[in-house]
Amino acid sequence: MLPLPPFAWIAPRTLQAALDALAAAPDETLVLAGGTDVLPNLKRGLHQPRRVLGLGRVAELGHLEPRDGGLWLGAGVTLERLATDPRTAAWFPALAAAAAAAATPQLRRMGTLGGNLCLDTRCAFYDQSAFWRDALHHCLKTTGDTCHVVPGGKRCVAALAADTPAPLIAYQAEIELRSTRGVRRLPLATFYGGDGARNHVRARDELVTGVHVPAPSPELESAYVKLRARQAVDFPLLSVAAAVSASDVRVVVAALGPRPRLVRLSAGAAALAAARPLSPPAIDAIASAAAAQCHPLASLGAEQWRAERVAPTVRRALTTLVLSTTEP
Ligand SMILES: Cc1cc2nc3c(=O)[nH]c(=O)nc-3n(C[C@H](O)[C@H](O)[C@H](O)COP(=O)(O)OP(=O)(O)OC[C@H]3O[C@@H](n4cnc5c(N)ncnc54)[C@H](O)[C@@H]3O)c2cc1C
Missing domain, CATH: 3.30.43.10 (Uridine Diphospho-n-acetylenolpyruvylglucosamine Reductase, domain 2)
Structure with missing residues (x-):
């Protein structure tokens, strides 16, 4: 023990x-x-x-309520509540699905949104006992000067393997950070950086107090697909959140490396993606863009397989939406 x-x-x-x-x-x-x-x-x-x-006793962090024309999700809201609250399920089904897919029922009852957003990055080398890491001289994420998963690597590639950031970025959520110095809100997409050793911009004296998600437009459709080694308790090896409104397609791919990636569409892909429901060529164009931009890093292993799964996973998320919008 x-x-x-x-x-x-x-x-x-x-x-x-x-x-x-x-x-x-x-x-x-x-x-x-x-x-x-x-x-x-x-x-x-x-x-x-x-x-x-x-933070378990701080009741102010536990609010989940309509606010500022959207939904406020306090940092202390549990994953279980995110997965089951009727407002998240109705407005933000990809977020509810992501929360429901995380960990186990017991862990979802304890685990919070704030903890999920600030989850420590994971890596096959780092997530080991001190005894094991001592024997190999540590790594860039702790006190070492070597990356053990990318030989010669100069930057930590540990991955954010959390389920809720991708859908929240797809929904254009903002994160609120508070300290005794004041409060600031920033788009969740800009909260994360590319260094796995410390992959977010939270100052050490700040707490995450929650996220604000703007109300969805009536026609917004969204989906979340999680790829893991087995369909049981497991962190994502790759995840895709898609949110498609009348005027916008937002696809976010996560668990690649330290930060989730919002897929950019070329002018050609954007033109194809303008029609609703999305056509098969539009879905193919978006999936190809994702595969070209999203490169899973070695930290979680199986990077070749994960890279091959980017396009099919994006296609699956978008096809789910097309099916749900065209259902009689
Ligand atoms: C067996 C197992 C399986 C798991 N599977 C998954 C999975 O599939 N998907 C997934 O996403 N997660 C998974 N997890 C991880 C974890 O259970 C969840 O990510 C959970 O949401 C973390 O929330 P927490 O409140 O327990 O965070 P904590 O463990 O309390 O904290 C996590 C990090 O967030 C920071 N933090 C927490 N709250 C705040 C705040 N308000 N402000 C600033 N920093 C804060 C902490 O300092 C810490 O760095 C798994 C864990 C285990 C043990």
Whole structure:
């Protein structure tokens, strides 16, 4: 059994108290929401924080409600609630599907949206015990100077293997970050960066308080497809979220590397994709664009197979939409 390391446990009851506690020592504090990722990582020696800030008692983070003409999803909302709430299911079915596909019922009951968005990046080398990593001199994500999955690699390629970011980016969600210095909102698509060692722009004294998802247009159709090694408890090896409105096609491919990728359409593909429902040539053009732009990195393994699955997975997501829009 792997024991937890020692740390000071801080469990405030209000958001302000949580922000104050974080501001007091941001570099020495690890935030814990549901703990479904943090606790195994602490046991593996991936973090050695002096303090752990538990958010479980902060009721203000648990709101799921209509706000500013859209839906507000608090960082403390559980994956189970995202999967089952009638408003997410009706307005944002790809998000509900992504939450339902994550982990297990027990983990979804504990795991939160904030934890999912800030999930530590994963890698075949990094996600091992301290004993195992000690023997191989660590890696770019921790204290080493070598990448063990890309020989000679100078940048960490650990992947964001979380289910909810792709659909939320497809829905054009904004993420809210708060600290004692103030509050800021940014498009979720710009929250992530390309360095797997730290793949998001959250400052160490900031907490994610939630995301705001704009109300969908009445004709918006969306889908989520998750590829994993087995149809059971497993992180995505590749995932695709698609949101198609009358005027826009947004396809996001995730679990490639540190950040999800919004597929850009060439002028030719965009012209094909303007008609509704999407035609088979339009779907092929979008799938080809995705395959050309999305290159799964070595961190999660099987990169050749994952690369080959990009176009079929995008095609599957879009075909699901066409079928649902043309059903009698
Ligand atoms: C067996 C197993 C299978 C899993 N399968 C999946 C899967 O298929 N798909 C998937 O997406 N995930 C999966 N997970 C991971 C995890 O359960 C979920 O991602 C969950 O949503 C994480 O939420 P949490 O609240 O438990 O996060 P925590 O573990 O508490 O935190 C995760 C990260 O987010 C940070 N954090 C949490 N809340 C905030 C906040 N409000 N502000 C700033 N930082 C914050 C923490 O510091 C930490 O870095 C799996 C986990 C296990 C153990």
